[in-house]
Amino acid sequence: MGQPRWDDPENSAGGMIRAALWLVQEVGEGNTFTKNQLREAFPGVSQIDRRVRDLRSYGWVLYSSVEDASLLAEDQRLAKIGVHVWDAKARRAAAPQSTITAKERQAVLARDGYMCTLCGIAGGEPYPDDAALTAVLSISRRSATRTTGKLKDAFVTECKRCRSGRPDTPLSAEAAVAAAEGLDPSDLRRLVRWMERGRRGTTELDRAWAAFMRVPADMRAAVAASLRTHQVS
Numbered sequence: 001m002g003q004p005r006w007d008d009p010e011n012s013a014g015g016m017i018r019a020a021l022w023l024v025q026e027v028g029e030g031n032t033f034t035k036n037q038l039r040e041a042f043p044g045v046s047q048i049d050r051r052v053r054d055l056r057s058y059g060w061v062l063y064s065s066v067e068d069a070s071l072l073a074e075d076q077r078l079a080k081i082g083v084h085v086w087d088a089k090a091r092r093a094a095a096p097q098s099t100i101t102a103k104e105r106q107a108v109l110a111r112d113g114y115m116c117t118l119c120g121i122a123g124g125e126p127y128p129d130d131a132a133l134t135a136v137l138s139i140s141r142r143s144a145t146r147t148t149g150k151l152k153d154a155f156v157t158e159c160k161r162c163r164s165g166r167p168d169t170p171l172s173a174e175a176a177v178a179a180a181e182g183l184d185p186s187d188l189r190r191l192v193r194w195m196e197r198g199r200r201g202t203t204e205l206d207r208a209w210a211a212f213m214r215v216p217a218d219m220r221a222a223v224a225a226s227l228r229t230h231q232v233s
């Protein structure tokens with residue numbers, strides 16, 4: 001199916017669709033744009049930045065300076081182009097993704113310990129390999145293979161970076177085996193379980209850390225001080 005031009009005067013599509021086309025045709029994946037550029041492109045459309053935010057429900061990943069400190073306050077980065085919303089069929093097929101209720105969302109986050117099920121980062125935590133980037137968690141719908149071999153849709157907590165599929169340097173199978181060889185038997189059992197499930201589980205230590213990350217920043221020193229007195233010396 002052909003992709004309409006974002007500025008085609010014949011195009012009667014809504015703001016979200018035209019904004020998606022503008023992002024694809026004028027910005028491009030991986031590049032940044034400013035709110036002013038967006039508003040200048042759509043002078044008559046009210047709340048065009050909200051229409052851009054709506055794209056997140058369709059798998060589009062956009063970073064602001066809040067999450068990526070390398071961006072200026074006015075900048076946003078189009079990290080990943082999601083569902084081709086200008087294609088009505090694709091848009092309709094993807095629409096159920098946005099039907100998770102706030103209550104369900106909270107339940108999924110709590111079940112996953114407020115951590116990304118792919119890389120294990122807690123919400124609000126800076127990435128160990130990229131301190132400029134702070135983790136933002138969201139809920140994705142994923143097809144998971146059950147032990148019965150049946151494919152089932154499930155909601156899982158994932159961080160934006162994992163969702164955007166930022167490619168890391170690929171590792172060899174040997175390197176992955178070598179990395180696990182030094183684990184003690186209980187960690188190794190846990191790792192194998194995670195591999196079977198296709199997603200990371202959480203440990204008590206992870207849950208304790210994620211709980212700490214949810215404490216307001218100005219109260220964290222008190223938590224640390226209290227736990228220091230619990231430490232066995």
Ligand SMILES: [Zn+2]
Binds near residue numbers: 121
């Ligand atoms: Zn992640």
